[in-house]
Amino acid sequence: MTHPSAELLRRHRDEPDALSSAEKEHLLNCAACRAVREEIAGNANFAERALTLPPASLDIEAARRAVAARASNQLFAVSPARSRFSLAPRAGWLTAAAAAVVLGLSLSLAPVRSTAANFLAIFEPHSFQPIAITKSDMEALNGFPNLSSFGNVQETGAKDVAPQTFSNVFDAMRVSRQAVLHPRYLPTGIPDTPTYTVLAPKTGAFTFSAAKARAAAQSKNAVLPPMPANLDGSTLYATFAPTVITTYGSGGAHGLHMFHHGGTHRVNSGMSGLAIFQSQAPRIYSTGASVRDIVDYLLAQPGISPSLAAQIRAIGDPSTTLPIPIPVDKALAQTVSVGGSPALVVGDETGVGSVVVWERAGMVYGVVGPLRESELLAVANSLTR
Amino acid sequence: MRRTGEIKPAAPAYNGQMLANAASGPFDDLFVMEYPRLVAIARRFVGADAEDVAQDVFATFARNPIGDRAHARSWLHRATVHRALSHLRSGQRRGARERRHVALEAPTSCGPLEPQRAVERLELSETVRAALAGLPERYATVLGLRAAGLTYKELADVMGVTTNAIGTLLIRAEAALRKELSDDPSLR
Numbered sequence: 243m244t245h246p247s248a249e250l251l252r253r254h255r256d257e258p259d260a261l262s263s264a265e266k267e268h269l270l271n272c273a274a275c276r277a278v279r280e281e282i283a284g285n286a287n288f289a290e291r292a293l294t295l296p297p298a299s300l301d302i303e304a305a306r307r308a309v310a311a312r313a314s315n316q317l318f319a320v321s322p323a324r325s326r327f328s329l330a331p332r333a334g335w336l337t338a339a340a341a342a343v344v345l346g347l348s349l350s351l352a353p354v355r356s357t358a359a360n361f362l363a364i365f366e367p368h369s370f371q372p373i374a375i376t377k378s379d380m381e382a383l384n385g386f387p388n389l390s391s392f393g394n395v396q397e398t399g400a401k402d403v404a405p406q407t408f409s410n411v412f413d414a415m416r417v418s419r420q421a422v423l424h425p426r427y428l429p430t431g432i433p434d435t436p437t438y439t440v441l442a443p444k445t446g447a448f449t450f451s452a453a454k455a456r457a458a459a460q461s462k463n464a465v466l467p468p469m470p471a472n473l474d475g476s477t478l479y480a481t482f483a484p485t486v487i488t489t490y491g492s493g494g495a496h497g498l499h500m501f502h503h504g505g506t507h508r509v510n511s512g513m514s515g516l517a518i519f520q521s522q523a524p525r526i527y528s529t530g531a532s533v534r535d536i537v538d539y540l541l542a543q544p545g546i547s548p549s550l551a552a553q554i555r556a557i558g559d560p561s562t563t564l565p566i567p568i569p570v571d572k573a574l575a576q577t578v579s580v581g582g583s584p585a586l587v588v589g590d591e592t593g594v595g596s597v598v599v600w601e602r603a604g605m606v607y608g609v610v611g612p613l614r615e616s617e618l619l620a621v622a623n624s625l626t627r
Numbered sequence: 628m629r630r631t632g633e634i635k636p637a638a639p640a641y642n643g644q645m646l647a648n649a650a651s652g653p654f655d656d657l658f659v660m661e662y663p664r665l666v667a668i669a670r671r672f673v674g675a676d677a678e679d680v681a682q683d684v685f686a687t688f689a690r691n692p693i694g695d696r697a698h699a700r701s702w703l704h705r706a707t708v709h710r711a712l713s714h715l716r717s718g719q720r721r722g723a724r725e726r727r728h729v730a731l732e733a734p735t736s737c738g739p740l741e742p743q744r745a746v747e748r749l750e751l752s753e754t755v756r757a758a759l760a761g762l763p764e765r766y767a768t769v770l771g772l773r774a775a776g777l778t779y780k781e782l783a784d785v786m787g788v789t790t791n792a793i794g795t796l797l798i799r800a801e802a803a804l805r806k807e808l809s810d811d812p813s814l815r
Contacts, residue, residue, distance in 0.1 A: 249794025253779060285801040292755050292808060293774035298666055298677070305662055305682060312686035419667075419776065445660050479659055527659065 245272065251279045255286055290416060297419050297483070297522065299604065366525045367564035368601045370586040372575035373553050375567045382545035391458035392469070393451040403442035414438035418484040423520060423607070427624035429617045432516050433491045441485040449477040450536075467542045476536075477529040483522035491515020516611035516621065523606050566599075580607075580622045589615050598622050657699060658685065665707045667775040671751060672711035672759060672767075673718075680711045701784040704777065708768045715760045758807035766800035773797060 246254070246265045253260040261269065269275050375383075389395055408414045411422050417440045428434055452474040459466040541551040557563050566586060568575045575588045578598070585600030596618045599608040609622045662681060669677035684706045688699070759767045765786070772782055779790045786793065 247791070247794075248798055249791050252794040252798050253790070257779065282798055282801075285805050286797070288805045288808075289770060289801040290774070292758075292804065293671055293751065293770060295667075295670055295751065295774075298663070298670060300663055300666060300678070302659060302662060305678060306658060308678075309658070309682045309685045309689065312682060313689040417776075445656070447656065477655075479655075481659060529655075 245275050248278055248282065251275065252282050252286065254279070255283050294416065295419075296421065302481075302525075302527065366523045366562060366604075367606065368523070368562040369564070369584055370599055370601075371557050371563045371565050372568045372586060372588070373550070373565045374570045375550065376547070376570055379547050379550050380569060382547065387458060387466075387543065389448065390454075392448075392455050394449045394454065396447055405442070406440045408438045408440070411436070411438060414440055414486050414488075418486045420484065420486055420520065420522075420605075421627050422486050422488065423518065423625040423627060424488065425518065425621045425624045426626055427620050428490060428516070429613055429621070432611070435490070437489045439487040439489065441487070443484050444482040445480065447477055447479045450474055464544075466544070467539065470539060473536060473539060479527040480524060481527070482524045485519055485521035488518040488520075489515055490517070516609070516613065518621070518625065519608045519610070521606055523601060523604055578619060580619065581625075585622070587615050587619065654689065657696070657703075661700060661703050664775060664777075665703060668704060668707045668771055669711040671771040671774050672708070672715045672756060674751065674756070676714060677711070680714055681707060684710055697784065700781070704772060704781070704785045705768075708771055711771070712760070712764060712767055715756055754808065758804055761807055762800065762803055765796065766803050769793065769796045770800050770804060 246261060246269065250260060250265070251269075269279065406417055408417070411424070414422050422438065424436070450469060450473045452469040452471075455466065455469050537555075540546070541554065554565060557565060566575070566588070568588060573588050575586055578585050578587050580598060580600045581602065583600045583602045585598050587596060587598040589596045595610060595612040596615050597608060597610040598615075598618050599606065600622070601607070607622070607625065609618055609625075611618060611621075613621075662685065665681035665684060666677045669680040673680055684703060687706065688703060759770065762770070769782060769786060772785060777785070779793050782793045783790045786796065788796070
């Protein structure tokens with residue numbers, strides 16, 4: 243076969259699937275092509291070293307005001323009617339988890355503000371609060387209306403961007419723009435060769451719609467509390483940075499997608515390994531809904547038990563606390579410390595495994611695997627650059 | 628210094644005045660998604676002034692409604708590089724050659740700059756920026772955009788070429804950058 247072109251070899255460095263199987267085979271056996279590739283890769287690696295930077299810490303809301311000031315006074319009056327962010331219903335307790343997180347995120351708007359034309363960063367998790375979900379809560383929440391029943395949901399970023407998997411940490415750092423941590427300790431029996439999966443960044447929006455809520459209720463012959471007028475048309479935006487999942491052994495990444503992208507990408511199945519995930523903390527922005535009305539409205543929906551509502555209302559600082567729903571008959575949660583940061587460790591009592599999650603300096607980290615909590619915490623505390 | 632206003636929109640307005648008055652959803656979506664990326668692009672050229680450049684580009688964009696979303700993104704990326712390069716070059720007319728020999732800001736190691744350490748730097752060095760400023764604009768553009776994370780498809784849209792041609796452009800640009808920085812011991 244003919245030699246792959248130089249431009250194709252260059253693209254192959256960044257996108258491994260750029261070459262066909264036959265071309266990859268050719269590359270293995272062709273010294274001339276390998277020499278060209280090495281020269282190209284040498285220059286590309288040099289440029290990458292010269293130009294790589296960590297992500298900047300940005301205040302989107304302040305930037306918005308600055309741009310508005312430069313452009314015109316009327317530039318950023320935000321109108322309603324658009325978008326949705328994807329929290330599709332799922333089976334089992336994940337549905338309850340999603341519903342509770344939505345409620346928690348909504349509650350997080352509470353202490354912030356409610357001006358009509360501003361676009362404010364109102365939520366960024368710095369701690370995690372377990373919310374006990376009973377079996378009856380779960381059954382009731384399974385009947386909780388889909389988020390799209392309350393308004394318009396939209397993924398506003400690139401759609402269906404597949405996760406990228408690498409065997410080289412530098413590739414993962416280049417794509418994710420993060421310094422990827424690695425453990426100095428791994429429990430016996432866990433393979434020590436990692437695989438890196440990078441999930442693409444995502445943004446989404448949700449706009450409350452009273453008309454849509456009425457129509458959804460009528461279609462099910464249900465009577466739901468009316469949406470307050472000042473909720474109608476309010477928009478929430480969610481931004482998720484790239485997530486890196488470092489997997490040791492097979493299947494350790496199972497379930498981690500639920501922390502990212504609303505579960506649109508299932509990167510693996512089964513759980514026989516260990517996985518470490520990391521991402522910049524997600525952020526929620528609001529055009530200025532009256533937050534107490536959002537919370538009261540959602541908590542007044544059928545299916546929210548008084549105990550669940552009380553737990554959500556009791557969250558100390560809802561603008562920085564992410565509620566994590568814990569099925570009381572399947573898991574136990576406790577607050578611990580990882581590297582001096584408060585962390586939440588959840589042990590699954592059905593034998594599936596445990597997870598610990600914490601935040602440090604604007605990054606959210608987690609370790610998950612079929613391990614005892616003490617082993618999991620030892621891995622978490624050993625993470626280093 | 629050239630103004631970004633000189634850059635002509637690439638496509639006709641869509642949906643009436645949606646972008647003209649920026650009072651509707653698409654502008655906000657675009658801002659949330661693209662502002663961080665514009666800053667990432669501009670940082671490669673102007674460091675701490677990156678947000679100033681990104682805000683200037685977005686303000687220009689808001690005043691000048693342009694094409695559909697894909698065109699809007701491409702225009703924003705292209706305008707950001709153009710503005711950042713202008714900013715960089717205007718600040719480096721004096722003594723650019725001398726600054727080639729200034730040590731990297733951080734880390735200060737004379738050894739090879741490992742990727743792990745590279746991602747810990749806050750901004751690029753004067754040396755690297757000077758090298759970018761000395762490259763042909765198309766080379767600097769494709770390097771800055773690629774470093775900021777644009778895909779080949781996005782690069783092709785911005786540069787107005789095919790994705791295969793992006794490979795060629797990157798090969799030439801990366802070789803040129805390496806040549807420009809060949810006397811920098813910290814990057815060898």
